[in-house]
Amino acid sequence: MAGNTRIWTPIDYEADGKQSDCLRLPHSTDLSAYGWIPIPLVCIKHGSGPTALLIAGNHGDEYEGQIALCNLARRIRPDQVSGRLIIMPALNFPAVAAGRRVSPLDEGNLNRSFPGAAAGSPTEMIAHYVCEVLMPMADLVVDLHSGGRSLDYVASALVRPGRSAEEHEQLLSLLRLFGAPISFISDGTGGGGSTTLAAAAQEQGALTLTTELGGGARLSKAGLALAEAGLKRLLKDQRILPDIEIDPPSPTRFMTVRGxxxxxxxxxxxxxxxxxxxxxxxxxxxxxxxxxxxxxxxxxxxxxxxxxxxxxxxxxxxxxxxxxxxxxxxxxxxxxxxxxxxxx
Known part of the structure; x- marks a missing residue:
């Protein structure tokens, strides 16, 4: 249950306006018995409408999404929003600060840790909070990834197969709107399978899109531009940013990963x-x-x-x-x- 989480924040998700603070992840060490680790969080709300949960830094060595979400958090005013944006540019902050895929606190791979555990390791606690507190609020979830230190990736967007024909068509529509050169459909075979953030979000009924925007722990300017433009198109389509100016999406090539x-x-x-x-x-x-x-x-x-x-x-x-x-x-x-x- 959400009430079991050990993570807390002063942000009021129901309050109108722009709030910028952090989640407090409890972490006790030799030099900080009652300490906590910050996980940056921005909530922008205005009136009623859908909620988009926008995430980067699920893996700490993937940078295009981190910058794209920081730019969005700075530039969007509450009066531009119809509904709510929850923006987390450094979800696995310990890994982000270390420039690593996994957390230096517990060697946890956050995108292999869902649904997490309320009283588990630091990585498991983050996954649990996302699952139990944030995902139930979300209509749209976007998890921005790149290849990190170990992989170079073609710029692409991906979704899991829809659980119904209707959901599948909605997911394909998101891919067309995002406008990556390559769009692919994968159940996570060879990767995280059912333990990923995307799998957990889909299980809770949110439309969920993931990206691969570059790799090699380098910043791809093309990947950053795609993230920023694609996010705007998705948020306009969901009527969360109804008046934002967008460029039309480029054609995308639909592909899949065959086991x-x-x-x-x-x-x-x-x-x-x-x-x-x-x-x-x-x-x-x-x-x-x-x-x-x-x-x-x-x-x-x-x-x-x-x-x-x-x-x-x-x-x-x-x-x-x-x-x-x-x-x-x-x-x-x-x-x-x-x-x-x-x-x-």
Whole structure:
């Protein structure tokens, strides 16, 4: 229950106006027995209407969404809003402050921790608060991701398959409006599955969209621009920012991830030499890359191939790799077009 959460905030979600403060995440250490860690939060409310929960920093080393949400939080006035914006640019603040995917407090991956636990680890407490306090208020949830330190990603938006034909069509409409070059539909196979923020939000009935805006722990200007423009289109469509000026969305290519065969993983520790780049079209049996072994100079490199055909959606960024690391993920076209939909 929401009342069990240990996190608290002075922000009143029902009050009109713009409030900027933070959640207080209790954390007791040697030097701070009754301390708390701030999780930045902005609530902008005006009158009645839908609520959008906008999140970045779910992983701390993904930056386009963090900046896009800070820009939005500064620029939007309450009189522009019909309803409520809840903006969280650094949801996993300990990871954001450290520039890491996971939290330095407990090594927790927030996007693998939902629905969380009220009295769990710091990461589990954050997930629980989002699930039990914030998601029930939300009609629309947008979780802005990038590839972080380990992956370079083609700019894309994604949704989980709708639980009904009607919900699925609504989700496809969000993808068209967001206007990423690539839009894909995935149940999280190979990633977080049912433990992600998106899965938890969908379970509670919110329309939910996630992004991949770049990678390599670098800031992509194109990814930032896409995040800002796409958010405005979604918020205007939901009538939360009814009068905001928007540019029309670019066409998007609908794709999907076809299970574990879409992934290439390292089978040994070594130095990764890729044979394909993000955005490349590849075929089954094509060379994906080689793993070299500097500690064994006479050992032949290990060659890896793609199991299936598709578009290279992401590629490992660091060259040093270990057994089990994801090197590539492929996406395949679906029969969803710009003006029609199917339940992929």
């Amino acid at each position: 574990h065969s879409a992934f290439v993983y390292a089978r040994d520790r070594g130095v990764f030499e890729p044979a394909a780049e993000i955005g490349d079209e590849v075929v089954a049996g094509q060379l994906a890359g080689r793993i070299h072994f500097p500690d064994l100079p006479t050992r032949e490199p290990e060659s890896l191939v793609f199991e299936t055909a598709g578009l290279v959606a992401c590629r490992r960024a660091p060259s040093l790799t270990d057994r089990g690391d994801c090197l590539f993920k492929l996406m395949a076209d679906t029969d969803v077009g710009p003006d029609r939909s199917s339940h992929a």
